[in-house]
Amino acid sequence: xxxxxxxxxxxxxxxxxxxxxxxxxxxxxxxxxxxxxxxxxxxxxxxxxxxxxxxxxxxxxxxxxxxxxxxxxxxxxxx
Amino acid sequence: xxxxxxxxxxxxxxxxxxxxxxxxxxxxxxxxxxxxxxxxxxxxxxxxxxxxxxxxxxxxxxxxxxxxxxxxxxxxxxxxxxxxxxxxxxxxxxxxxxxxxxxxxxxxxxxxxxxxxxxxxxxxxxxxxxxxxxxxxxxxxxxxxxxxxxxxxxxxxxxxxxxxxxxxxxxxxxxxxxxxxxxxxxxxxxxxxxxxxxxxxxxxxxxxxxxxxxxxxxxxxxxxxxxxxxxxxxxxxxxxxxxxxxxxxxxxxxxxxxxxxxxxxxxxxxxxxxxxxxxxxxxxxxxxxxxxxxxxxxxxxxxxxxxxxxxxxxxxxxxxxxxxxxxxxxxxxxxxxxxxxxxxxxxxxxxxxxxxxxxxxxxxxxxxxxxxxxxxxxxxxxxxxxxxxxxxxxxxxxxxxxxxxxxxxxxxxxxxxxxxxxxxxxxxxxxxxxxxxxxxxxxxxxxxxxxxxxxxxxxxxxxxxxxxxxxxxxxxxxxxxxxxxxxxxxxxxxxxxxxxxxxxxxxxxxxxxxxxxxxxxxxxxxxxxxxxxxxxxxxxxxxxxxxxxxxxxxxxxxxxxxxxxxxxxxxxxxxx
Numbered sequence: 218x219x220x221x222x223x224x225x226x227x228x229x230x231x232x233x234x235x236x237x238x239x240x241x242x243x244x245x246x247x248x249x250x251x252x253x254x255x256x257x258x259x260x261x262x263x264x265x266x267x268x269x270x271x272x273x274x275x276x277x278x279x280x281x282x283x284x285x286x287x288x289x290x291x292x293x294x295x296x
Numbered sequence: 297x298x299x300x301x302x303x304x305x306x307x308x309x310x311x312x313x314x315x316x317x318x319x320x321x322x323x324x325x326x327x328x329x330x331x332x333x334x335x336x337x338x339x340x341x342x343x344x345x346x347x348x349x350x351x352x353x354x355x356x357x358x359x360x361x362x363x364x365x366x367x368x369x370x371x372x373x374x375x376x377x378x379x380x381x382x383x384x385x386x387x388x389x390x391x392x393x394x395x396x397x398x399x400x401x402x403x404x405x406x407x408x409x410x411x412x413x414x415x416x417x418x419x420x421x422x423x424x425x426x427x428x429x430x431x432x433x434x435x436x437x438x439x440x441x442x443x444x445x446x447x448x449x450x451x452x453x454x455x456x457x458x459x460x461x462x463x464x465x466x467x468x469x470x471x472x473x474x475x476x477x478x479x480x481x482x483x484x485x486x487x488x489x490x491x492x493x494x495x496x497x498x499x500x501x502x503x504x505x506x507x508x509x510x511x512x513x514x515x516x517x518x519x520x521x522x523x524x525x526x527x528x529x530x531x532x533x534x535x536x537x538x539x540x541x542x543x544x545x546x547x548x549x550x551x552x553x554x555x556x557x558x559x560x561x562x563x564x565x566x567x568x569x570x571x572x573x574x575x576x577x578x579x580x581x582x583x584x585x586x587x588x589x590x591x592x593x594x595x596x597x598x599x600x601x602x603x604x605x606x607x608x609x610x611x612x613x614x615x616x617x618x619x620x621x622x623x624x625x626x627x628x629x630x631x632x633x634x635x636x637x638x639x640x641x642x643x644x645x646x647x648x649x650x651x652x653x654x655x656x657x658x659x660x661x662x663x664x665x666x667x668x669x670x671x672x673x674x675x676x677x678x679x680x681x682x683x684x685x686x687x688x689x690x691x692x693x694x695x696x697x698x699x700x701x702x703x704x705x706x707x708x709x710x711x712x713x714x715x716x717x718x719x720x721x722x723x724x725x726x727x728x729x730x731x732x733x734x735x736x737x738x739x740x741x742x743x744x745x746x747x748x749x750x751x752x753x754x755x756x757x758x759x760x761x762x763x764x765x766x767x768x769x770x771x772x773x774x775x776x777x778x779x780x781x782x783x784x785x786x787x788x789x790x791x792x793x794x795x796x797x798x799x800x801x802x803x804x805x806x807x808x809x810x811x812x813x814x815x816x817x818x819x820x821x822x823x824x825x826x827x828x829x830x831x832x833x834x835x836x837x838x839x840x841x842x843x844x845x846x847x848x849x850x851x852x853x854x855x856x857x858x859x860x861x862x863x864x865x866x867x868x869x870x871x872x
Binding site: 231232234255258263266267274 | 304
C-alpha cells in the first residue's frame with residue numbers, strides 16, 4: 218500500500234524534522250537525531266491522529282524501524 | 297487546528313519564514329510536556345516571534361532551576377500536584393497527617409528554591425496547582441484539592457510578584473476533560489495533556505510573550521453600528537438602536553461599552569471608527585438614554601464616510617504612535633477584511649453575528665493589552681494625549697517657536713537610579729519603539745540590577761508644563777565600561793512628549809552627569825523597523841560618527857567637545 222508508505226514518510230519527516238528523502242525502509246532511531254523516546258511519543262500521537270488507530274505499549278516497543286512501523290499500521294487497517 | 301498532526305503540518309511551513317522577534321524559552325516540568333514545543337513554536341511564529349525552546353529534565357524542577365542558565369530566558373513551569381509523588385492522586389487519602397505534612401514541606405522547600413533560582417529570568421510563567429483532572433467526578437473536596445489550594449496559598453505569599461500565574465482549569469473548561477486530559481498517556485508515559493489543552497494553554501500565555509517582545513497594543517478603535525449598539529443608526533433611526541442592559545437584545549452591546557470603558561480605565565486609548573454621519577453619532581453619545589460609554593473617554597471619533605484604514609492611519613499620525621499598536625473591532629466582515637488587506641499590521645476583531653457569542657468573546661479583548669507590569673502612568677495617558685491636542689492649538693498662536701516653548705513653563709524632572717521607578721523603567725523599555733536608539737527589552741529584575749550597580753546610572757525623567765504632567769516618560773541608561781569610558785546602553789522616550797526640545801535638554805543633562813565620571817562616551821543607534829526618526833539624533837547632539845553599517849551606527853564624544861549650550865533655557869531642570 219504505497220499510500221500508507223507515503224503518509225508515514227510524510228509524518229516521520231514532520232515529526233523528526235528531516236526531508237522525506239532521508240527516510241528509507243531501514244531508517245531507525247539511530248539514524249535520526251530527533252528519534253528519541255520523546256520523538257517516539259510524538260510519532261505515535263501523530264500516527265494515531267492520522268490513521269485513527271491506537272497502539273499498545275508492546276507494539277511500540279517492536280516498532281524498531283520504518284518497515285516495521287509500516288507493517289504494523291497496515292495490519293491494523295486491514296483488520 | 298484539530299490535531300497534533302495538523303499542527304505539525306502548519307508549523308513546518310511557518311517555521312521557514314523569517315521572524316522579527318525571538319524568545320528563549322525553557323520549560324521546567326514534573327510531567328512529560330514535550331509536545332508543547334510545536335504549539336509554542338507555532339503560536340509564537342503567528343506573532344512574528346522565533347521561539348527557541350528547551351526542556352528541563354523530567355521531574356527535576358528545583359534542581360534545573362538552579363543549574364540552568366536562566367538569564368534572559370522565559371521560563372514555563374508545569375508543576376502537577378498529582379505527580380509530586382507517583383500515584384499521589386489515589387494515595388493521598390490514605391496518608392497520615394504527618395506523612396502529608398512532610399510531603400507538603402518538601403514541595404514548599406522546592407518551590408522556594410525554584411523561586412529564588414529564577415529571579416534572574418526575564419519572565420516566569422507558572423501554572424496554579426489544580427486537582428481538577430483527578431477530582432471532577434467527586435462530590436466532596438478531597439485531600440488532593442486541599443493540598444493544591446494550600447500550595448497556591450503558599451505561592452501567593454512566598455512567590456515574587458513578577459511571576460505570572462496561569463489558571464490551567466481555564467484550558468480544561470474550554471474543550472472539556474475528554475479533549476484536554478490524556479489519562480492513557482498519563483498512565484503510560486506521564487503525558488497528561490492532549491492537543492486541546494496545549495492549544496488553549498499557548499493562547500492563554502501568548503499575551504505575555506507579545507508584551508515581552510514589545511508588541512502590546514495601545515489603542516482600540518470601535519465601529520458603532522452592531523458593535524457598540526444593536527442596529528444601524530442611519531437606517532433604523534436613533535429610537536431603534538439597542539444598547540439597554542436591561543433587555544436581552546441590548547445587554548451584549550451594553551457589555552461591549554463597559555468592556556471598552558474598563559480598558560480605557562486601564563490606560564488603553566479608545567476611538568470610534570464608524571461610517572456614519574458625525575452629527576448622528578454625536579447625538580447618540582449626547583442624548584441616548586441607554587448610552588454608557590461617554591464621549592469624554594474617547595480620544596478620537598473618526599466618524600465619516602472615508603475608508604476606515606485611512607482614518608486610522610491618520611489617527612496614528614496625529615497621536616504619534618505606531619499603527620501596529622491598534623486593535624480594530626467591527627461587525628462587518630467586509631470592513632475587517634478590507635482592514636486586513638490595506639493595513640495588515642492592525643489587529644482585527646470581527647464581532648460575532650450571534651450577539652450571545654459576541655458577549656462571550658468580549659472576554660478576549662483585554663488580552664491584546666496585557667502588560668508585564670502596569671503602572672500609574674497608563675491611567676493618566678488619555679489626559680496627556682488630550683493635552684497634546686490642546687498644545688497643538690496653542691502652538692498656532694505663536695509666531696516664534698521658542699517664545700511658544702517659553703510660554704509653556706516647561707520643567708524637566710530627572711530621577712537618578714530611583715528604585716521606586718524600576719517597574720516603570722522596565723515597562724518603558726518593553727513598550728517604546730519609535731524614539732528608542734537601541735531598543736533593548738528589559739525586565740524588572742534586570743532593571744533592578746542596573747539601578748543597584750555602580751557600573752550603571754539610570755536616568756528617568758518626567759516633563760511638566762502648564763497643561764499637565766507627563767509622568768515618567770523617558771529613560772537613559774549609562775554603562776560605565778571602564779575608568780575612562782562609558783556607553784549609552786539605552787536612550788528612549790515616549791513620543792507623546794516630543795516636539796518641545798525636551799529630548800535635547802535631557803541628553804545634555806545626562807552627558808554633564810556622565811562626564812563627571814569618564815572622559816569618553818560611546819553611543820549606538822541600532823536600526824529597527826520603527827526607529828527611523830532617531831537615526832540622526834546623536835549627530836544633532838554633537839556626537840562623532842565612528843562607524844556605520846546597515847544595522848547600526850556607532851558614535852563617540854570626548855569630554856572636551858561637550859559644550860553646554862544655552863539654547864534650552866526655557867526648560868527648568870530639577871533632580872528628584
